Amino acid sequence: MMKLNNKQSGFTLVEVAVALIIIGVLIAGVLSGMMLYESSRRSASYIRVETFSRATDEFIAQYAALPGDMANAQSRLLPCDNNPAGSCRNGNGNAVVGRAEQNMFYSANPGAGEEDETTQFWYHLQAAGLINEINIDAPMAAGSEWGVSHPASPLRGGYHVRTMAGQFNDANGNGIRxxxxxxxxxxxxxxxxxxxxxxxxxxxxxTKFDDGLPLSGKIQARGTNAGLNANDGCRASATAYVDAVTDLRCYMIFKIRESSGL
Incomplete structure (x- = not known):
């Protein structure tokens, strides 16, 4: 008579340990890859700003005018003249992009008079062939749109341009300019x-591209609209970021020209 073998075999502790180690290595690899991707996209978002800065300088050198503020853009920039949507417009030629002092928290409606220059800034650069970031033929909508009226960031969000004349968070006029x-x-x-x-x-x-201080240099950061020396969720003070916080609490400000004019 044949005897049935009812003996069951399972994983040994060594096998379980090896499996857990492999799983841990895989998870660590995925997390490391995600961190590397985030870091590279973060750096690329600033490098994109540097290209905008160079494009602005080149525009000024070619046309003796600020992009967005150029008073004769529709006659000098061919894509503006032939723009079927009428989105590429002239600026007022006062050597200021937008208003001389713009609230850093306000993003202009692309059709709101002088504020419109902050959107035309991108249209003029695109029409001059100095950037390739927006759709110059798209109708100008009631609001901004990343990748259409304004450049998108490689990581998240996108970019607006602002003129600052010292009044932001400083009634004495000693703020950023x-x-x-x-x-x-x-x-x-x-x-x-x-x-x-x-x-x-x-x-x-x-720290990688500037001085590591949230309220000085060419790279600055803000959180809520608090006083310059107050904890605003992003920075602990004028000279330090909030420590060990990983949730989104900062928007970034990049200086591309020391002077707001020519």
């Missing part, structure tokens, strides 16, 4: 909370 690009999450926002980076990541970007 010049022409700035703001990296923010939503295309059209008039309030705080439009964040693209965590304090940790903002500090890493600032």
């Amino acid at each position: 010049g022409l700035f690009i703001r990296w923010q999450a939503t295309p059209y926002a008039a309030a705080n909370g439009d964040f693209v980076l965590s304090p940790n990541d903002a500090a890493a970007l600032d």
Whole structure:
């Protein structure tokens, strides 16, 4: 008579341990890859700003005018003259992109008079062949749109341009001055909370490309609309980012010209 073998075999502790190690290595690899991707996209988002800065300088050298503010763009920039949607327009030629002092938290409606120059900034650069970031033939809508009216960031959000003349968060006029690009999450926002980076990541970007300080240099960061020396969720003070925070609490400000004019 044949005897049935009812003996069951399972995994040994060694096999289980090896399997857990392999799973751990795979998870660590995935997390490391995600961090590397985030880091590279973060750096690429700033490198994109540097290309906008160079394009602005080249535009000024070629046309003796600021992009967005150029008063005769429709006669000098052929794509503006032939723009079927009428989106590429003239500026007012006062050597300021937008208003001389723009609230850093406001993103202009692309058709709102002088504010329109902050959108035309991108249209003029595109029409001059200095960037390839927007759709110059798209009708100008009631609000901004990443990749259509304004450039999109490689990571998240996109870019607006702003002129600052010293009044932002400083009634004495000692605040930031010049022409700035703001990296923010939503295309059209008039309030705080439009964040693209965590304090940790903002500090890493600032340290890699600038001075590592949130309120000085060519790279700066903001959180909520708090006083310059106050904790605003992104920065702990004027000289330090909030430590060990990984959720999104910062939008970024990049200076591309010391002077807002020519």
